Amino acid sequence: MVFKQLSPTQAKITTTRFSKISRTIISAILAVLTIFMATRLGDENYGVVIGWAFGALLGWHLLFARKQIHIDIANQTISTRVSSIYLIAQQDISIADIKAFRVDKDSTRQHQYKLSIIMDERLKPIRLEFGSLQSMNILAEKLSDFCNKTLLNSAKY
Amino acid sequence: MLQYSQLSENTKVHIKATDLPLRLKLATKKQSYIRALALILLAPLLASLTMAVTLDGMEQTFYQFVAGFLILLDLVLWLLTHTLVLDKESDTRYFELSFMGKHLSKTDPFPLSTTELLLRRFSKDHQQFELKIDQLSYPIGNFTETLRATLFVANHFDLQATEQISHFPQTCKLDEAQLAASMLIKHPCAANDPIQEYPPLWQPINFARLLLPLPYLLMIGIGIKLFGGAL
Numbered sequence: 001m002v003f004k005q006l007s008p009t010q011a012k013i014t015t016t017r018f019s020k021i022s023r024t025i026i027s028a029i030l031a032v033l034t035i036f037m038a039t040r041l042g043d044e045n046y047g048v049v050i051g052w053a054f055g056a057l058l059g060w061h062l063l064f065a066r067k068q069i070h071i072d073i074a075n076q077t078i079s080t081r082v083s084s085i086y087l088i089a090q091q092d093i094s095i096a097d098i099k100a101f102r103v104d105k106d107s108t109r110q111h112q113y114k115l116s117i118i119m120d121e122r123l124k125p126i127r128l129e130f131g132s133l134q135s136m137n138i139l140a141e142k143l144s145d146f147c148n149k150t151l152l153n154s155a156k157y
Numbered sequence: 158m159l160q161y162s163q164l165s166e167n168t169k170v171h172i173k174a175t176d177l178p179l180r181l182k183l184a185t186k187k188q189s190y191i192r193a194l195a196l197i198l199l200a201p202l203l204a205s206l207t208m209a210v211t212l213d214g215m216e217q218t219f220y221q222f223v224a225g226f227l228i229l230l231d232l233v234l235w236l237l238t239h240t241l242v243l244d245k246e247s248d249t250r251y252f253e254l255s256f257m258g259k260h261l262s263k264t265d266p267f268p269l270s271t272t273e274l275l276l277r278r279f280s281k282d283h284q285q286f287e288l289k290i291d292q293l294s295y296p297i298g299n300f301t302e303t304l305r306a307t308l309f310v311a312n313h314f315d316l317q318a319t320e321q322i323s324h325f326p327q328t329c330k331l332d333e334a335q336l337a338a339s340m341l342i343k344h345p346c347a348a349n350d351p352i353q354e355y356p357p358l359w360q361p362i363n364f365a366r367l368l369l370p371l372p373y374l375l376m377i378g379i380g381i382k383l384f385g386g387a388l
Contacts, residue, residue, distance in 0.1 A: 038377075038378070038381055039385075041378060041381045041382045041385055042381065042382055042384070042385020042386045043385070043386075044382070046379070046382070049375070049378040049379055049382050050375065050378075052378050053371060053374040053375045053377075053378045054371070056374045056378070057368070057370055057371050057374055060370055060374075061367070080358055082358070082363075084367075086366075086369065087366075088363055088366050088367060089358050089359055089360075089363040089366070090358075091355070091356070091357070091358040093355060099325065100325075102280070104280050104281070105280075116280075118283075122278075122283060122284075123283060123355075124281075124282040124283055124284070125280070125282075125283065126355055126357070127357075
């Protein structure tokens with residue numbers, strides 16, 4: 001996950017170019033396979049059609065699913081949007097209410113670190129991004145500089 | 158001066174009384190990895206024990222050796238401990254690896270007074286409280302028991318305790334009166350100060366939206382089958 005500043009008041013967090021290209025290649029292969037199977041569907045029974053539909057759903061999401069995190073200082077929002085041509089999930093966070101950013105350990109994910117946004121200290125922190133310690137630390141620093149909020153040093157171990 | 162017996166059960170899970178007047182041994186992350194590995198090894202151990210009993214001939218001997226080896230390995234891992242030691246006798250803190258209580262090796266000692274002691278809210282959900290001792294954090298429970306644990310360690314080893322509760326996000330020195338006051342102020346006022354709770358990004362309905370193209374794809378598939386079959 002990298003932080004890209006678009007203008008003095010706007011920025012976004014996106015995936016690296018390498019992961020974009022590799023995902024496009026894999027999803028293109030799956031798309032070709034799906035279309036090829038579609039031409040053979042005439043001979044198969046209904047069970048295969050249902051299986052094909054599920055496979056096509058997977059291919060659709062693999063090809064089109066995107067998570068966009070947009071940071072707007074002028075409107076004071078951080079909006080996260082998960083879409084796959086159509087909108088799947090969206091979350092808007094007001095920057096003014098943010099108290100701090102922090103990198104925490106996360107045992108539920110592969111790379112084990114997450115970037116948290118802390119609103120009120122009595123509330124559970126909001127998890128924004130996941131990744132390795134180094135990438136989370138870099139992202140947290142850039143984000144806290146851009147939004148002008150404190151960065152708590154937590155997970156350095 | 159807090160006595161060990163005044164600490165709560167939750168605290169005693171982390172702060173054990175062995176060696177106590179002189180040194181405090183705390184479990185580390187490596188310790189949890191070692192224990193996790195010992196537990197995971199039980200699976201191949203049980204499998205090879207079953208094989209050693211049910212098969213015969215050459216295979217049985219092989220599995221008997223494997224089971225014996227795994228039992229030995231598991232025993233070694235179970236008896237190995239990696240702890241953070243706060244040593245009052247030599248006024249240092251260090252990490253120590255020991256086997257069955259006997260010291261094996263230790264890392265470079267640092268002066269005890271440089272140990273950082275922090276009382277703060279549990280980083281996962283901010284509902285409970287935890288005690289952070291120099292890079293390692295131990296979630297304990299509610300405010301009173303964690304405060305007692307912090308004071309116990311601070312008094313026993315002459316450390317300066319800090320806290321990150323009264324003036325979040327800043328860390329400041331632990332002052333009991335100020336801390337108690339800030340805890341009282343924050344809790345009953347919830348009615349006057351509505352906290353805007355942000356719903357998480359992924360809620361159950363979002364998972365249902367993932368399946369949205371499915372009916373259309375099913376119709377396309379059935380359509381292709383009917384046309385393809387008819388042609």
